[in-house]
Amino acid sequence: MQERVYIEPKQINKDLMKGLTETPLWYWIAVGCLSLVFLTAAISFGYMMNKGLGLTGLNRPVFWGFFITNFVFWVGISHAGVMISAILRLTGAEWRRPVTRAAEVLTIFSLLTAALMPLIHTGRPWRIIYWFLPYDFSRGIWPDPRSPLVWDPAAIFTYLTGSILFVYVALIPDLAVARDRSTGWRFILYSILSLGFRGNPRQWKLQAVAGILLSALILPVFVSVHSIVSWDFAVNIGVEGWHSTIFAPYFVIGAVHSGVSAVVTMMALMRWLWGWDKYIRPEHFDGLGRLLIVVACTWFYFFIIEFFFGMFSQESPELALRHLQMFEWPYNMLFIIFLLTGFFIPVPLWLFKKVRRNIALMFWTSILVNIGMWIERFLIIVPSLQRKQPFTFVWGSYQPTIIEILIILGTFSMVGLGLLAFSKLFPLIPIFDIKEGQILHEDIQIGRVKVPGVIKD
Amino acid sequence: MWFVDGWKMGWPPGAPHTWDMLGLLGLALTGIALLYVSSLPDFAVMRDHSTGFRHKLYSRLASNFHGSKKQWFFIQNRVGVLGAFYFMMLIFTHYLISVDFSMSLVPGWKDAIYPAFHALQGLQCAVAMTLLGMFLLRQFGGLKNYIGLDQFWGPAKLLLASSLLWFYFWWSGFIVYWYGRTPAEQDVLSFIMFESYKTPFFIAFVLCFVVPLTMLIWNRIRKSILGPTLIGLSVLIGTFFHRISVYVSAFSTKDVSAHSLGGVPPAILPNIGDVLMIIGTIAGAAAMYLIASKIFPTVSIWEVKENLLYRRESTFKRVKVLILGKPE
Numbered sequence: 001m002q003e004r005v006y007i008e009p010k011q012i013n014k015d016l017m018k019g020l021t022e023t024p025l026w027y028w029i030a031v032g033c034l035s036l037v038f039l040t041a042a043i044s045f046g047y048m049m050n051k052g053l054g055l056t057g058l059n060r061p062v063f064w065g066f067f068i069t070n071f072v073f074w075v076g077i078s079h080a081g082v083m084i085s086a087i088l089r090l091t092g093a094e095w096r097r098p099v100t101r102a103a104e105v106l107t108i109f110s111l112l113t114a115a116l117m118p119l120i121h122t123g124r125p126w127r128i129i130y131w132f133l134p135y136d137f138s139r140g141i142w143p144d145p146r147s148p149l150v151w152d153p154a155a156i157f158t159y160l161t162g163s164i165l166f167v168y169v170a171l172i173p174d175l176a177v178a179r180d181r182s183t184g185w186r187f188i189l190y191s192i193l194s195l196g197f198r199g200n201p202r203q204w205k206l207q208a209v210a211g212i213l214l215s216a217l218i219l220p221v222f223v224s225v226h227s228i229v230s231w232d233f234a235v236n237i238g239v240e241g242w243h244s245t246i247f248a249p250y251f252v253i254g255a256v257h258s259g260v261s262a263v264v265t266m267m268a269l270m271r272w273l274w275g276w277d278k279y280i281r282p283e284h285f286d287g288l289g290r291l292l293i294v295v296a297c298t299w300f301y302f303f304i305i306e307f308f309f310g311m312f313s314q315e316s317p318e319l320a321l322r323h324l325q326m327f328e329w330p331y332n333m334l335f336i337i338f339l340l341t342g343f344f345i346p347v348p349l350w351l352f353k354k355v356r357r358n359i360a361l362m363f364w365t366s367i368l369v370n371i372g373m374w375i376e377r378f379l380i381i382v383p384s385l386q387r388k389q390p391f392t393f394v395w396g397s398y399q400p401t402i403i404e405i406l407i408i409l410g411t412f413s414m415v416g417l418g419l420l421a422f423s424k425l426f427p428l429i430p431i432f433d434i435k436e437g438q439i440l441h442e443d444i445q446i447g448r449v450k451v452p453g454v455i456k457d
Numbered sequence: 458m459w460f461v462d463g464w465k466m467g468w469p470p471g472a473p474h475t476w477d478m479l480g481l482l483g484l485a486l487t488g489i490a491l492l493y494v495s496s497l498p499d500f501a502v503m504r505d506h507s508t509g510f511r512h513k514l515y516s517r518l519a520s521n522f523h524g525s526k527k528q529w530f531f532i533q534n535r536v537g538v539l540g541a542f543y544f545m546m547l548i549f550t551h552y553l554i555s556v557d558f559s560m561s562l563v564p565g566w567k568d569a570i571y572p573a574f575h576a577l578q579g580l581q582c583a584v585a586m587t588l589l590g591m592f593l594l595r596q597f598g599g600l601k602n603y604i605g606l607d608q609f610w611g612p613a614k615l616l617l618a619s620s621l622l623w624f625y626f627w628w629s630g631f632i633v634y635w636y637g638r639t640p641a642e643q644d645v646l647s648f649i650m651f652e653s654y655k656t657p658f659f660i661a662f663v664l665c666f667v668v669p670l671t672m673l674i675w676n677r678i679r680k681s682i683l684g685p686t687l688i689g690l691s692v693l694i695g696t697f698f699h700r701i702s703v704y705v706s707a708f709s710t711k712d713v714s715a716h717s718l719g720g721v722p723p724a725i726l727p728n729i730g731d732v733l734m735i736i737g738t739i740a741g742a743a744a745m746y747l748i749a750s751k752i753f754p755t756v757s758i759w760e761v762k763e764n765l766l767y768r769r770e771s772t773f774k775r776v777k778v779l780i781l782g783k784p785e
Contacts, residue, residue: 094783223625237637246569248629301548302573309569313716444769444782451782455773 005278009435013177016431018274019423020178020186026273031420034413041410044403045120053123055403062385062398064121070408071117072377073258074110074415075156075229076251077370080259081107081163082222085170086215094440094454095287097433098279102270102419103263104167105428109418110262111160113411115153120407148231155221155228162218169210172197173432189425226255233380240321241310241384250302257292257299257342258373264288264366266419268359270428279429282357289356296347296369321387331383334375342372473557480550487546491539497522497532498759514752551576562707563648565641565717568634574626581619581665582696584612585689590746592686594755603756606682613673613685616692620669627666641717653724654702661702664695 007015048055058065081104088096119125132143132153143150176197179190197203230251233242264285271280310318325331346365349355356362382398389395422428440455500519507515522528555575560566588609595604631650634642650658668691678684709725710718767782 220621227625227629231632231636234633235636237639243633243637244569245571245630245633246573247633249570249573249626305552305569305572309567313567442769442771442780444767444780446766446782451767451784453767453769453780453782455771456779456781 005281006438007278007434012431012434013181015276015279016427016429016434017178017181019428020182020425023424024273027420031417034416034420037413038410038417041407041413044406044410048123048403048407049125055401057399057401057404059396059398061388061394061396062382064381064385065398066378066400066404066408067117067121069374069378069381070411071114071121072229072251072381073374074114074117074411075226076255076258076373076377077110077262077415078107078114078159078163078259079222079226079252079255080263081105081166082218083256083260084263085166086218086222089211089215092454092456093287094437095284097437098276098429099263099267099284099288100433101167101170101430102266102428103259104163104170105419105422106259106262106266106415107163108160108167109415109422111156111163112418113414115156115160116414117411118152148228148235151228152232155225159218159221159225162214162221166211166214166218168193169207169214170430170433171426172207173199173204174427174430177431178427223252226252239384239388240317241325241380241387244306244309246302246306246309250299250306253295253299253302254373254376257295258370260288260292260295261346261366261369261373264292264362265370268363268366271359274428276429279434282359285359285362286353286356289350289362292369293347293350296343296350300343300347317387317390321384324387325379325383331379334379338372338375338379340372341368342376473553473561477550477553477557480546480553484543484546484550487539487543491536491543492753493518494532494535494539495757496753498524498529499754499757502758503754518752547579548576551579559703559707562713563645563710563718564713564715566645566649568630570626570630574623574630577619577622577626578665578696578699581616581623581692584615584619585692585696588612588616588685588689589693592682595682598750598755600756603761606680609682609685610680613679613688616669616685616688617673617679620666620673620692624666624670627662644718644721647721648718649702649706652721654706657698657702661695661699664691665699666695668692668695 056065056067084096084103085100089100119128122128130137130139130141132150134143136142145151172194175190175194176199179187179194182190197207227248230247233239234244234247236242267280267284267288270276307322310322326335346369349361349365355365386396386398419428442453442455443450444453445451497519500515501522501524504512504515504519552572552575555572560568560571591604591608591612594600631646634646648654669688672678672684672688678688705725710722767784769780769782771778771780
């Protein structure tokens with residue numbers, strides 16, 4: 001599993017700071033394309049704000065559609081950071097080292113994107129101040145702390161704050177490296193951000209302790225965020241298919257599934273675009289693949305339970321909903337696509353070591369997973385709302401419009417632009433972590449075989 | 458699975474109890490297979506170091522194991538596969554038992570998280586029982602040199618994590634039921650947690666969550682031998698009371714075919730016969746373990762030797778460190 005490639009520390013600095021020092025052509029092309037998509041989305045949003053929510057497909061009874069699906073999707077992607085960084089750090093998985101920062105940064109940008117979605121969804125986002133600020137604007141309307149919709153921003157911003165702290169603490173040694181190798185405005189920026197880090201034993205100890213503490217403390221936040229988002233649906237007694245106690249762990253594990261898959265996508269792109277073959281190796285994809293098998297199977301278990309318990313009591317409104325989800329157009333097609341892409345194609349492939357170590361296959365299967373998981377959220381939200389009312393004459397349908405599609409695409413471009421901007425200022429692979437991994441590695445001779453080992457204190 | 462009337466419709470075959478028995482049998486057989494395969498090298502050692510009937514017994518059990526490369530590969534491979542299969546059977550069996558023996562008998566209780574919660578409690582108890590068993594083996598089995606602090610520290614962390622998950626799963630089920638204030642769901646909560654069976658439920662809550670959390674967050678307690686053992690005992694007692702609050706309540710409802718409880722039924726108290734049966738089954742399980750320890754070594758000899766092969770002590774920049782080998 002562990003393919004050791006010893007690299008000189010100076011070479012590590014040079015390789016991993018490539019993003020800060022060089023700007024290849026592909027970078028400008030990527031920024032250009034993503035900016036174009038983002039601009040189109042921004043114009044669509046502006047147009048929607050001007051003309052109203054009627055430009056979207058939202059209508060009675062389906063008042064939550066693409067925007068809320070996308071909100072849940074991006075909150076899900078944000079779970080990658082803590083899963084990989086905190087949990088693998090606490091369990092001492094050595095293969096996590098090149099993966100952690102990219103995962104944590106993906107968390108931050110996906111959370112920011114997720115937080116935008118409800119604002120976009122309101123249609124008139126400035127009115128949100130009446131809803132969340134605890135101030136009576138002479139309207140008699142106060143925030144309702146009993147509502148999960150109020151718990152959502154609290155959880156998301158707590159997680160965002162924790163994640164930013166987490167990234168920052170881990171970034172300090174690398175900022176010091178960047179400071180010592182830069183001039184001009186970069187020198188000033190890195191000097192401020194590195195907080196005078198000089199690498200003495202006391203500073204290293206503090207940095208390590210802070211990292212471990214943050215890893216442990218962010219775990220309950222990580223679990224609570226998507227649980228609270230799930231309770232937006234689950235505590236509702238009026239919508240068929242939502243009132244299920246399994247929603248919290250089901251959403252959390254689904255989030256980990258899509259988040260870790262997104263990290264696989266990112267790692268493959270980083271390896272190909274930045275040429276980091278020596279740092280992002282097949283063994284890392286092997287480790288991520290094994291993790292994904294466990295996560296995907298757990299997710300599938302929760303999915304099956306949720307589905308069966310939906311039918312447990314044999315109540316006709318619930319059966320009508322399941323019939324709509326599985327057998328009526330277009331949800332039947334989406335249901336099949338979601339199952340195939342979310343589980344039945346990637347997981348059997350991941351069982352093979354050759355596939356796990358094939359970066360191209362891991363890249364494409366991870367993308368398939370996220371397509372499936374986006375559709376899964378859509379299938380939870382929209383069909384249930386279509387069948388929300390007890391009387392069939394108020395059953396409706398939902399057709400997304402081009403405005404919604406453009407805004408959704410804009411969110412993907414936003415995350416991409418954020419990651420590209422980050423890579424220009426900060427190294428995407430933690431320099432100190434890679435060096436530490438090399439130092440802590442030691443081979444053990446057992447008979448005629450050399451077994452890779454790790455130094456533990 | 459059980460909303461179809463078994464034999465009349467032809468499928469699925471039989472009542473859910475059939476599935477329960479099959480699940481339990483499958484779990485037991487897989488567990489025995491896992492125990493046997495992982496003990497093969499140790500049977501070979503005991504065969505080579507015994508005489509008389511023991512030599513005959515271990516020769517049969519060791520099944521011609523001589524430590525060839527192919528045989529070791531077989532062991533590693535089979536233990537991995539059986540372990541994964543056992544885990545899947547465990548989850549499935551917990552699902553069957555929890556849904557059939559408790560949830561389906563309480564009208565209005567449709568709790569999708571309960572099977573997963575039940576499985577988690579099972580895992581938590583497994584860790585707790587392991588801690589208790591290790592303590593007893595260490596104290597009374599003369600295994601102090603083999604069962605040290607590390608063997609308690611690791612499971613203590615698992616116990617802390619599983620206790621946190623206990624609360625998480627319980628809260629996920631509770632908040633969804635309680636929030637909507639529907640009468641049927643409120644009745645179920647009152648029945649199982651807050652009125653009829655509130656005493657066993659609160660004992661379970663304290664012993665399975667409050668005590669492990671408040672104790673195991675401290676390094677000194679986690680990194681000790683007696684601390685995790687006592688908390689393991691607390692978890693085992695707490696889980697027992699939780700099972701009472703769920704299963705006794707389920708079997709005491711009058712009309713299992715109703716759509717809701719229609720009120721909160723009273724609790725059923727145990728009599729002396731019930732108490733003696735419980736004590737008897739615990740004693741029986743302990744007796745079976747003691748008898749099994751006469752055949753199977755309680756500490757895996759080959760795994761201890763393998764661990765020693767992968768450990769080296771060394772000096773790293775004036776500090777004594779441990780190097781742990783991590784083979785593929």
